[in-house]
Amino acid sequence: MxxxxxxxxxxxxxxxxxxxxxxxxxxxxxxxxxxxxxxxxxxxxxxxxxxxxxxxxxxxxxxxxxxxxxxxxxxxxxxxxxxxxxxxxxxxxxxxxxxxxxxxxxxxxxxxxxxxTAGLAAATACGIPLTQRGMAQGVTLITAHSQDGTMPDWTGLARSGTTLVVYMGVAKLHDMSSQLLAAGMAADTPVAMIERASLASQRECRSTLAAMTRDAAAFQLQSPAVLVIGRVAACQVFGAADAPVPAYAEPALRLSA
Amino acid sequence: MxxxxxxxxxxxxxxxxxxxxxxxxxxxxxxxxxxxxxxxxxxxxxxxxxxxxxxxxxxxxxxxxxxxxxxxxxxxxxxxxxxxxxxxxxxxxxxxxxxxxxxxxxxxxxxxxxxxTAGLAAATACGIPLTQRGMAQGVTLITAHSQDGTMPDWTGLARSGTTLVVYMGVAKLHDMSSQLLAAGMAADTPVAMIERASLASQRECRSTLAAMTRDAAAFQLQSPAVLVIGRVAACQVFGAADAPVPAYAEPALRLSA
Incomplete structure (x- = not known):
């Protein structure tokens, strides 16, 4: 049907x-x-x-x-x-x-x-391998706060050993940073903040859990953006010059059978 | 370049x-x-x-x-x-x-x-909304054991409030179930086990955290399979008769500019 x-x-x-x-x-x-x-x-x-x-x-x-x-x-x-x-x-x-x-x-x-999904694309576009062996046990996709007002269990997330990918978090940077620090995550945990992932206008700001709020402000980070929190967020597995940039000058691809 | x-x-x-x-x-x-x-x-x-x-x-x-x-x-x-x-x-x-x-x-x-990624496709193909509001704070993609032999922190994951999507877990069902139960996850937590996601031969087995090992054996669950663990795993947001089945009889789609 x-x-x-x-x-x-x-x-x-x-x-x-x-x-x-x-x-x-x-x-x-x-x-x-x-x-x-x-x-x-x-x-x-x-x-x-x-x-x-x-x-x-x-x-x-x-x-x-x-x-x-x-x-x-x-x-x-x-x-x-x-x-x-x-x-x-x-x-x-x-x-x-x-x-x-x-x-x-x-x-x-x-x-x-x-x-x-934006979180996986954003990481890939910046050369961040979300589940890299020896650095992460997996990856968690999460929002900074849910629409019913509840917060994620940051303590459980900090313990999980997974890379955290946060959607819709730009307005909640300070809360997130404080909660994860309080949950025992290291202050120097790498953070990558990625704006407009996969577009030609993509921008990225690398920081740490302790410095992310200040660095995002200096960077003038805007929504929509994705945050990657965890050891892998310090990686860049390919050079920035090789980052894929959509070739919008090309004609759009068409399907035929 | x-x-x-x-x-x-x-x-x-x-x-x-x-x-x-x-x-x-x-x-x-x-x-x-x-x-x-x-x-x-x-x-x-x-x-x-x-x-x-x-x-x-x-x-x-x-x-x-x-x-x-x-x-x-x-x-x-x-x-x-x-x-x-x-x-x-x-x-x-x-x-x-x-x-x-x-x-x-x-x-x-x-x-x-x-x-x-297989985990997201498997859930969608079975009508499971991984991050449904009021049921999950997000979703965690994980393997049952990493190649360096370490195990995920099941206690942290159980606390996280996220839906767990487990890759390469068929040989580890008993371990996973035991560890998550020991970490305090409810015995009646819904589980969906999905084999060959998105293919015409896709099969799914719905169970619970306590019963998953027995049910998977009766179902003769084979790799590759994906497990979804959490409240959303009891959902089926569209009828099974409407589940997408790839139309392999059709000619492959081609790109042209």
Whole structure:
């Protein structure tokens, strides 16, 4: 059965980090609901679709989630093929699960199409190997605070031996730093702060757990940014001159069968 | 500067989960070194390349890492465009960082191209929202034991409030279950065990922390498999009938500019 709705991860920014499956679905969609973190260049792949912007625009408040869900439902019930396009991966802090559940509860079938999540792309773009042997036991993707107001258990995270990758953390740098220091993480633990990962305008600031708040201020770090905290954050496994830069001057790649 | 070597993530199995960037690089490569976890259908994108298999084949021991690295270097120094193709993402338990560092140290430039990592793809394919609000503070990707023999800090992980996604854990189910129970994780914590994620032959077994070893044996769970441990592992946000199945009967998608 073909789904009525695709929930699609647009990846971190570079349009070439879209999956083939995402490009194929975007090319078939009649209407695409576009989140604010999606690079406009990705929309080149929406060949025939009406584009509906549902993210924060120009300082306005974000479109309410309930409204977005009702909009998807309305389009799907009109028989249209609907794509919901989100930055990164729909199920990594993207509310893809909530939207899929709500659609299923309302009798609309959907398919979730993975995207490269921003945290992994940001690290790769800076030459940081998140799970490097001997340096990390794994990697934890986390937000600095959840929408229900609860905080992560920083003590458990500090103990875990995993590299921490923090999404949506720019406004919480001081809190994070204090909590992780209080949890026993070393003051000189390396930190990398990566702004606009995978785009030509990407910037990175290397620091330490104790200095990150001050260094981020001097760097004028802006959202969206990803933080990498752990020994691997001092690595750069390839030279900066070799860092991939999207070649936007090239024509967009097209799919054919 | 164009890289001499691409370290490419092939994703979890479904060829449509390749990124455009990966397909483009594979199409330009002169030689492709292929890992054993790569779906052979992905190799359709290697238009002009000599294929060299460097993974475990038919019970033989894996090609030594040092040999693979020297092979990449030799091809690159011949002026060939070399692609190293790995399952999942090169930097999530894929040794991509080690290979990139080694090549850089030997004067060979390289670019790492992200892939959809198996753990995230497996969860999505089963309708499990890894970071669902109110159920998880984030997600931790981990292996059951590292190659240097050390174990993760299960107590820290149990405390972290994150969903645990365990790679290469089939042989360690009993150890993991015991350690997490000893660390205070509830016996009825949901567990999903997902074999061959994203392929048509994908199978999943839902269980609990206390019952996972017994249930996996009854299910005859085989590697490669991914485990999801945490409250979200009881979810299925879309119906099983709607689960995406790769349409291998279709011709492979091609890129054009």
């Amino acid at each position: 073909n789904p009525n709705v695709w929930l699609i991860g647009a990846g971190p920014g570079d349009p070439e980090l879209l999956t083939l499956k995402a490009v194929k679905a975007l090319g078939q969609a009649d209407v695409v609901l576009v989140d604010d973190l999606v690079n406009p260049l990705v929309l080149d792949y929406c060949a025939q679709a009406r584009l509906v912007y549902v993210g924060k625009r120009g300082g306005c408040r974000s479109t309410p989630q309930a409204f977005i869900q009702r909009l998807i439902l309305r389009y799907a019930r009109l028989g249209l093929r609907v794509a919901r396009l989100k930055g990164g991966d729909p199920c990594i802090f993207g509310r893809g699960g909530e939207e899929a559940q709500w659609l299923t509860d309302h009798g609309v079938s959907c398919e979730i199409i993975n995207g490269i | 164009n890289p001499n070597v691409w370290l490419i993530g092939a994703g979890p199995g479904d060829p449509e989960l390749l990124t455009l960037k990966a397909v483009k690089a594979l199409g330009q490569a002169d030689v492709v070194l292929v890992d054993d976890l790569v779906n052979p259908l992905v190799l359709d994108y290697c238009a002009q390349a000599r294929l060299v298999y460097v993974g475990k084949r038919g019970g033989c021991r894996s090609t030594p890492q040092a040999f693979i690295q020297r092979l990449i270097l030799r091809y690159a120094r011949l002026g060939l465009r070399v692609a190293r193709l790995k399952g999942g993402d090169p930097c999530i338990f894929g040794r991509g960082g080690e290979e990139a560092q080694w090549l850089t140290d030997h004067g060979v430039s390289c670019e790492i191209i992200n892939g959809i």
